[in-house]
Structures are given as structure tokens and as C-alpha cells.
Amino acid sequence: MALPLFAAPPFTLEQVLSSPFPSDLTASPRGDAVVWVQDAKGVRNLWMARGAGWRGEQITSFSADDGQEIGDLNWQADSSAVFFTRGGGQNGRGESPNPRSDPAGIKQEVWTVTLPTANARANAHKLGDGHSPAVSPDGSMVTWISGGQIWASGPSANARPAQLVHARGTASSLVWAPGGPQLAFASERGDHAFIGVYDATAKTLTYLDPSVNGDQSPAWSPDGSELAFIRIPANRLGALYGAKRTGQPWSIRVVDVKTGQGREVFRARDGMGSVFWPIASGRQLLWSSDGRIVFPWEGDGWLHLYSLAAAHSLAAAHSLAISERASPELLTPGQFEVEHATLAIGGREVIYSSNQNDSERRHLWKVRTTAGAPELLTPGTQIEWSPAALADGRTAFLRSSAKDPARASILANGRSSDLAPQSMPADFPAASLTEPQPVVFPASDGMRIHGQLFLPANAAQGKHSAVIFFHGGSRREMFLGWHSMSYYHQAYGFNQYLASRGFVVLSVNYRSGVGYGEAFREALKFGPTGASEFNDVKGAGVYLRGRADVDPARIGLWGGSYGGYLTALGLSRASDMFAAGVDLHGVHDWNLEISNPIPVYEPEQRLAVARLAFESSPMSSIATWKSPVLLIQGDDDRNVPFAETVQLAEALTKRGVEARQLVFPDEIHDFLVHAHWLQAYEAAAAFLEEKLRP
Numbered sequence: 001m002a003l004p005l006f007a008a009p010p011f012t013l014e015q016v017l018s019s020p021f022p023s024d025l026t027a028s029p030r031g032d033a034v035v036w037v038q039d040a041k042g043v044r045n046l047w048m049a050r051g052a053g054w055r056g057e058q059i060t061s062f063s064a065d066d067g068q069e070i071g072d073l074n075w076q077a078d079s080s081a082v083f084f085t086r087g088g089g090q091n092g093r094g095e096s097p098n099p100r101s102d103p104a105g106i107k108q109e110v111w112t113v114t115l116p117t118a119n120a121r122a123n124a125h126k127l128g129d130g131h132s133p134a135v136s137p138d139g140s141m142v143t144w145i146s147g148g149q150i151w152a153s154g155p156s157a158n159a160r161p162a163q164l165v166h167a168r169g170t171a172s173s174l175v176w177a178p179g180g181p182q183l184a185f186a187s188e189r190g191d192h193a194f195i196g197v198y199d200a201t202a203k204t205l206t207y208l209d210p211s212v213n214g215d216q217s218p219a220w221s222p223d224g225s226e227l228a229f230i231r232i233p234a235n236r237l238g239a240l241y242g243a244k245r246t247g248q249p250w251s252i253r254v255v256d257v258k259t260g261q262g263r264e265v266f267r268a269r270d271g272m273g274s275v276f277w278p279i280a281s282g283r284q285l286l287w288s289s290d291g292r293i294v295f296p297w298e299g300d301g302w303l304h305l306y307s308l309a310a311a312h313s314l315a316a317a318h319s320l321a322i323s324e325r326a327s328p329e330l331l332t333p334g335q336f337e338v339e340h341a342t343l344a345i346g347g348r349e350v351i352y353s354s355n356q357n358d359s360e361r362r363h364l365w366k367v368r369t370t371a372g373a374p375e376l377l378t379p380g381t382q383i384e385w386s387p388a389a390l391a392d393g394r395t396a397f398l399r400s401s402a403k404d405p406a407r408a409s410i411l412a413n414g415r416s417s418d419l420a421p422q423s424m425p426a427d428f429p430a431a432s433l434t435e436p437q438p439v440v441f442p443a444s445d446g447m448r449i450h451g452q453l454f455l456p457a458n459a460a461q462g463k464h465s466a467v468i469f470f471h472g473g474s475r476r477e478m479f480l481g482w483h484s485m486s487y488y489h490q491a492y493g494f495n496q497y498l499a500s501r502g503f504v505v506l507s508v509n510y511r512s513g514v515g516y517g518e519a520f521r522e523a524l525k526f527g528p529t530g531a532s533e534f535n536d537v538k539g540a541g542v543y544l545r546g547r548a549d550v551d552p553a554r555i556g557l558w559g560g561s562y563g564g565y566l567t568a569l570g571l572s573r574a575s576d577m578f579a580a581g582v583d584l585h586g587v588h589d590w591n592l593e594i595s596n597p598i599p600v601y602e603p604e605q606r607l608a609v610a611r612l613a614f615e616s617s618p619m620s621s622i623a624t625w626k627s628p629v630l631l632i633q634g635d636d637d638r639n640v641p642f643a644e645t646v647q648l649a650e651a652l653t654k655r656g657v658e659a660r661q662l663v664f665p666d667e668i669h670d671f672l673v674h675a676h677w678l679q680a681y682e683a684a685a686a687f688l689e690e691k692l693r694p
Contacts, residue, residue, distance in 0.1 A: 009497075009500045009501055010429060010432040010500055011429035011500060013494070013678065014678060015428065015429050016494075016496055016497050016500075017490060017493045018425045019406075019425065020040040021038070021406055021486050021489050022037065022039075022047075022406055022407060023036065023486065024036055024037045024072075024073050025386045025396060025397065025398055025408060026073045026074075026388060027396060029077055030391060031389060031391030032050055032079060032391055032392075033050035033079060034048070034049055034050070034388055034390070034408070034419070035059070035075075035082050036398075036408050037070045038408075038420070039486065040423065041065060041674045042064075042066070042067070042674025043062060043674075044070045045058050045062050045070070046058070046073075046082065047059065047419075049410070049419040049420070050115075054419060055419070056408060056420030056422075056423070057116070057420075059115065059122040060122070065673055065674045066100055067097060068086055068106070069085075069086070069087065070084055070085065071085050072084055072085035076139050076155065077135060077137055077138065077139040079115070081114045082112065082113055082115070083110065083111070083133035083142055083155075084110075084111055084112070085108065085109070085130075085132060085133065085144075087106060087108035087131075088108060088668065090108070091638050096108050097636065097668050098666050099634065099664070099666050099668065099672045099673045099676065100673060101666045108129065108130065108131050109127075109128070109130070110128050110129070110130050110131065110133050110142070111126050112133075112142070113125075127155075127161060128151060128153060128161035130145050130147075130151055131145055131146075132144055132145045134175065135155070136176050137179060137180040139155065140155075142154070142155050143164060143176075145174065148171060149163055149166065149167070150164045150165040150171050150185065151163050164198070165205060167205060168187070168189070169187035169193075172186045173185055173186040173217065173218060175220060177257075178220055178222060178224045179224045180200070181200040181201045182197050182200070183197065184227055185198070186215065186217075186218065186229075192211070192214055192234060193216060194215055195207065195208045195209070195218050195229045208227060208257070209255050209260070214231070214234065215229050215231050215253075216230050216232065216284075217229055219284075219285035219293070222287060224257075225258065226255065227254070228252060228293055228310065229253060230252055230284060231253055233247070233249070235247070235248070241528050241590070242528065243524050243525070244275045245271075245272070245275075245518065245522045246272075246275065248274070249267050249268040249274040250268050250274070252267075252293065254293075265308060266293075266295070266308055266328060268299065272300065272518060273299040273301070277296070277298055279296045279303065279339060279341055280339045280340050281340045286341065286343050289346065289348055290348050291309060292310060292369045293307065293308055293310045294306070294341070294350055294369055295328075296338065297328070298518045301518045302334070302336060302337055303518075304330060304331070304332045305330075305331040305332045305338050305341060305350060306329060307329050307331055307369050308328040308329070329370065331367045331368075331369070331371055331374070334356055336354050336357070336359070337355060337514065337517070338352050338353070339354060339385060340353045340385055340387060341353075342387055342389060344389045345391050348370075349368050349369065350366070350368075351364060351366050351377070351389055352366075352367070352387070353365070353386070356374075359450065359515060360452065360477070360479050360480045360509070361479055362383050362384055363376060364387050364395065364411070377395065378416065381401065381480075382399050382401045382404075383400045383401065383480075383481045383482070383484070384397050384398070385397065385399075386398045390410075394412045395410070396411075397410075398484065399416065400483070402436060402482075403433045404430055404481075404482070405428070405482040405489065406482050406484065407419070407420065407421075433496050434454050434455060434457070434500075436452035436453060436454050436480050436495075437452070439451050439452070439506070439543075441543035443536045443538070443539035444536075444538040444539050444542070445532075447511060447539075449510060449511070449539055450516070451478075451506050451509060451540070452506075453504070453507075454498070454499040454503075454505035454507070455499065456504065459504065462549075463548075463549060464503060464504045464550060464551060465502070465551055465555075465688075466503060466506065466544045466551070466556070467504075467505050467506075467556045467557070467688060468505075468537075468556070468557050468558075468578075469491065469495055469505060469507045469557075469563070470557070470558075470562070470564075471488060471507070471508075471509075471559065472487065472560050472562045472564070473513060473514075473561070473562050474512040474526070475512070475513060475514050475521065476488065477513050478491075478507045478509055486670070487560070490677050490681075491560070494681045494684070494685075495507060498688070503688070504544065504549060506544060508537075508540050511523035511526060511533055511535075512527065512533060527562075527590065528590035528591075528593075528613035528616045528617070529613075530612065530616055531615075531616035531617075534566075538570075538577070541570070541574065541577045553579065554692045554694070555577065555578055556580045556581055556582075556688050556691065556692050557570045557582075558584075559583070560584035561584070561585055561639065561640060561669065562587065563584075563586070564587065564640075565586045567581045567586060568581070568587075568588055568648065569618050571627045572625040575624060575626040575627040580629065580688065582632065583629055583630070583648075584680065585632065585634070585637055585645070585669055586645075587617070588617060588644045588647060589617045589618075590613035590617045591610050591613050591614055591617075592641050592643055592644055592647070593641065593644065596640070619647065619648065622655060625652065625655070626657060627657075628659070628660070628691055629652070629657075629658070629660070630660045630662065630687040631649055631660065631662070632661075632662045632663075632664075632680050634663070634665075634668055634671065634676075635663060635665055635667070638668055638669060639670075640669060645663075660687065662679070662680060664679075664680075
């Protein structure tokens with residue numbers, strides 16, 4: 001007999017989504033302070049903590065849920081101020097996100113805030129329009145990007161910004177040399193990219209070792225005489241979706257900035273790892289104080305850190321063939337993946353996060369740049385990420401658990417403590433949350449798929465309605481706790497809410513996601529090349545149908561982005577298994593989606609590719625779609641064209657299939673306004689209860 005849902009849930013949706021979300025944790029150049037962004041129900045501000053008390057305090061005073069992001073944190077050289085970006089990037093029409101439909105319009109801006117002292121409060125002011133600030137080593141010049149060009153000003157409030165560099169291409173990745181006065185950057189040119197260096201003293205611009213390839217991720221040597229970068233082989237259609245298990249190998253090059261002479265110091269092998277895959281940290285190359293370059297590579301099929309002696313490789317590059325050069329040292333051996341990495345104070349050790357020995361969590365580790373056994377810094381059942389090394393030997397980081405949402409923390413002598421415990425709402429329902437259980441089930445083709453199972457408090461009593469959640473990406477992995485990304489922090493809270501309402505919830509780490517190695521991520525025939533993830537959708541349905549606590553006739557789906565795609569795929573191809581679904585900004589016709597980030601893709605000129613992409617899309621199976629669906633999307637979505645929802649709603653309505661809609665004017669893909677998240681999830685919960693309750 002099916003049981004009714006809870007009449008009085010232990011907490012509200014607003015309560016479970018009330019915790020502030022921290023991000024962008026960054027240590028000062030001196031290692032004596034940290035700043036981070038805190039998003040408290042859509043109100044975003046900078047927080048700071050420093051010795052000796054290491055107690056966090058808010059240092060900006062923005063007060064509205066206005067949808068204006070904060071990011072790109074960069075410190076003043078003397079640790080007296082922080083520079084940051086406020087507002088989102090422009091879409092193809094040059095419009096910044098304006099999810100509150102402000103009639104005055106919105107611009108993306110560069111700001112600075114001075115840190116409070118004994119004699120003065122923190123003071124924030126705007127420097128100019130743009131993003132990605134970078135401060136010169138002497139602190140006299142702040143550079144940033146506006147309209148793809150490099151701008152600059154002094155750090156004071158009355159400084160007037162001016163365009164510093166007039167150049168072709170779109171600039172990114174601004175990095176000052178340790179001693180100055182040189183500024184390195186990547187210059188995107190469409191089908192290729194250069195590494196440029198602007199000399200602020202000589203007022204010259206030089207492109208280092210240019211080629212037809214895509215150069216990225218510039219990193220200076222400690223003395224500023226050399227520059228390393230990653231070279232991605234030219235491939236005009238390389239961004240097309242589909243498994244990329246092998247390709248023309250990527251490489252690392254080092255250039256003598258004075259002479260302009262460049263040499264290859266590393267080239268990936270053919271086969272596994274030949275296609276570059278980055279870690280989550282912004283910096284992909286770490287140049288240690290002992291002359292080694294630390295970098296990510298999937299040489300054994302897992303995303304690990306390696307190091308090589310930069311000076312030795314440079315000297316050998318002239319005379320030795322690639323096969324004769326010394327192999328890089330593997331720093332993090334094992335079947336797991338590294339996510340974030342940073343150099344420890346002193347520059348001879350790396351602190352990193354990985355899922356070693358705990359596949360659905362992240363923990364912090366430390367290893368020497370010359371290899372050796374990694375040291376586990378944060379054992380246990382919490383989740384830790386984004387480490388920042390401090391001068392006193394401590395490590396600041398972000399952490400969460402199954403019941404405790406993300407917060408900024410500090411590690412000292414093996415013990416962790418929160419930096420801003422006062423920021424947690426008093427009525428946050430941590431004690432009422434369920435601890436998700438790890439599960440493994442077979443897909444319909446036999447592949448082993450991991451997931452997290454959320455059980456309601458009365459799970460042992462009868463049969464319950466159930467919901468399957470699919471994350472977006474698809475290059476993501478859900479954890480056994482609150483997530484490290486804001487989007488999935490929200491989704492985890494919603495899954496907890498559904499469980500509190502009496503649903504059994506299964507969160508699925510389907511193929512083409514991260515965390516389980518290159519072969520799993522680069523799954524054969526995934527997405528528009530065959531929709532092989534549908535095997536995981538069906539496998540999840542069969543798994544729930546076989547559980548004694550699930551009513552097999554009342555299983556629903558929900559997901560956003562790529563998860564919306566899989567939700568729509570499940571409803572269109574297995575309406576007999578899935579009774580209803582909620583599809584947030586999902587992909588419904590792959591040909592529309594591929595053309596969005598890759599303008600050179602023209603379906604009519606690639607008929608076989610386009611045909612397979614359509615056959616891998618929910619739109620190809622409209623004839624068998626019978627289950628009701630709730631479609632949710634913002635119409636300024638820059639990731640998935642709004643036309644995807646327009647097209648699907650029209651097709652379902654013509655066939656008489658119920659397709660309700662919730663549209664947010666001017667909202668983007670990852671909703672920027674907290675009130676919109678609440679509205680979307682309230683509508684989703686009401687829809688699922690209406691369609692799936694007994």
C-alpha cells in the first residue's frame with residue numbers, strides 16, 4: 001500500500017536553501033589573511049579572516065538579491081586591499097545579465113575594497129567597467145579586461161581608467177611577472193590563440209612562440225625570466241560533443257622572455273591523456289621554488305598531478321628527441337582524480353583536493369613537488385575543497401558534510417574550525433536532514449553507475465513515490481553531502497526537501513561525468529553521438545522499481561541543463577517507466593545546442609553528424625512522450641538556447657501532452673536571483689507532488 005506524503009514536513013524549502021554559499025577563497029600574498037565570496041540568499045559580499053583570531057567578518061555592504069555575481073578576486077601586493085569583479089559577462093549581443101530587469105541596465109564592473117584597520121573601516125569603490133583584475137607587483141597599476149581589451153588604472157578611487165593595450169583578439173588570463181613590469185595574457189583569435197607579454201616600462205607588446213595552435217594558461221618562473229604555457233593542437237571542430245579518448249597530443253612550452261626562444265618541455269603521449277583535461281583550479285601550471293613545473297595530466301587514465309624539472313628540460317630540449325627526455329614524475333598515483341591544487345608557502349609542496357579512497361567526497365592532501373608519499377590532511381566523512389596556504393602553516397579551505405552546508409574553514413594541527421560560524425541562519429534545519437547513502441547499480445547495458453540515495457524518515461513503512469535527479473554538465477559529480485558548486489548546492493538542498501516530503505530520491509552520477517576516470521568521462525556514444533547515458537536513466541528506473549520501499553508506478557525525473565536533457569530523454573523514451581518530470585533548461589535538440597558554443601558547426605554541411613545528433617535528442621522521440629512535464633528556463637540563457645524550450649513546448653502541446661511552463665524573463669542559465677531558485681523549486685515540488693502522490 002502506498003503511503004501519503006508527510007502532512008507537516010520538518011522544514012520549509014526556504015529554510016533548507018537559506019545557508020550562505022562560500023566560493024573563491026583566496027589567500028593574501030603574505031599568507032596572513034584570506035577573503036572569500038559569500039552568497040547569502042542572493043546577497044553577495046566579500047568576507048575576510050586573518051590572524052591571530054581568524055574570525056570572519058563581512059567587508060563589503062551590498063544588500064540586495066539583485067543577481068549580481070562577485071568573483072575574480074585578486075589581492076593588492078601588500079595585502080591591504082582586494083580587487084574583484086561584480087556582475088556577469090556579456091552575451092552575444094553585448095548584454096550583461098539583468099535578471100531583475102532593471103530598466104537602467106547593468107554593467108559588469110571592477111571594484112576594490114580596502115581591508116579594515118584599527119583606524120579605518122573597509123571601503124569599497126568601483127574602478128571601471130570590465131572583469132578579471134590583476135595587480136602589478138608594486139601595487140601601482142590595476143589591469144583588467146573590458147570588451148576583450150586590457151585596461152588599467154591606479155588603485156585609488158579617483159584614478160581614471162584607460163585602455164592599456166590596443167590589440168587584435170580577445171584577452172584573458174592576465175598574469176603579472178613576479179618582479180614586474182611585464183604582464184602576460186592569452187590572446188584568443190578564434191581558431192588559434194597566442195600568449196602575449198606587455199612590458200609596462202618599454203610600452204611594447206610581444207607574442208611568444210606563436211603558431212596555429214591554441215596557447216593558454218601562462219605561468220611565470222619564480223624569477224620572472226621565463227614563461228610556461230600549455231599548447232593545444234589546432235582543431236577547428238575540437239569542441240564538438242562526443243568521446244575524445246585520443247587526439248593529437250598537447251604539450252607544455254617554456255619561453256625565455258628576453259630572447260623569445262621557446263622550447264617544448266613536455267608532450268603528452270598518444271592515447272590516454274593525449275587530449276588535455278584541466279583541474280578545477282584556475283591555474284593549470286604551478287612553477288615551484290625548486291624549479292619544477294607541476295601540471296595535470298591523464299597519462300594513466302586518471303586526472304593526476306605530475307612535475308618536471310623545468311631547467312633540465314629546457315637545456316635538454318635542443319638536443320634530445322622527445323622519447324629521450326626525462327619522464328615527468330607522478331605525484332598523486334592511484335585510481336582517483338585531483339580537483340583543486342595550489343602551492344604551499346615555500347613553493348616546494350602542493351596542497352590539493354581529490355577523491356582518493358572516497359570516490360563521492362573530496363579531501364585535502366599534501367605532496368612534495370619531487371614526489372614522495374602524499375599526506376592526507378583532512379580524513380573523515382566531510383567534503384573539503386579549494387585549499388589556500390597560509391604563512392603560519394595553516395590551510396584555509398571550504399568544507400561541507402551530509403548535513404552541514406558549505407562554509408569557510410581553517411586547518412591547524414590536524415583540527416578544522418569554521419571561519420564565520422555566525423553567518424549560518426539560526427533556523428537552518430541541519431538536524432532534520434537525511435544522510436544520503438552510496439549506491440551502485442547496473443545500467444541497462446551493464447555499466448556500473450554510482451549514486452546517492454536519499455530516504456525519507458518513514459522509508460521502512462510501505463511504498464513511496466520516488467524521484468531520480470540528474471546533474472548538469474555533464475562533466476560533474478554529485479557528492480555524499482552539500483556540493484562545492486553553487487548550482488548543485490541548491491540541487492542538494494532541493495533533494496533533501498523532497499526526501500522530507502516523503503519521496504525516495506536517487507541522485508545519479510551517470511556516464512560522461514567526472515570522478516571515475518577518463519574512460520567513464522569520455523564514454524562511448526554519449527550525448528549527441530548516441531545518447532548512451534539513456535542506459536543509466538533506464539538502469540536507475542529499474543533499480544528503484546526493484547526496491548521494496550518504492551511504488552514502481554510513481555517514479556519521476558528531474559534535472560537541469562544536461563540533467564534536463566536526460567529528464568526529457570527519459571520521459572520521451574520511457575513514459576511507461578517515468579510518470580512525470582521537471583526539466584530545467586534542458587537540451588532537446590542537440591543541433592541547436594552544438595551551434596550555440598560552436599558557430600562554425602553547420603548541420604546542413606555535416607548531415608551524418610546532424611542526423612545522429614537529432615536521433616540522440618528527445619525531440620526525435622516526441623511520438624512516444626506521454627508523461628506530463630514542467631519546463632523551467634530563463635530567456636537570457638547563455639548555455640542552452642531558449643529555443644530548446646520553445647520548440648519542445650510547441651511539439652508537446654500539439655500532441656496533447658501536458659507541458660507546463662515557468663519562464664523567468666532576463667534570467668540566465670544558472671539562476672542569479674535567489675528568489676527565482678525558490679520559485680522554481682516550489683513549482684517543481686508542487687508539480688511532483690501533484691503527479692506522483694498516491
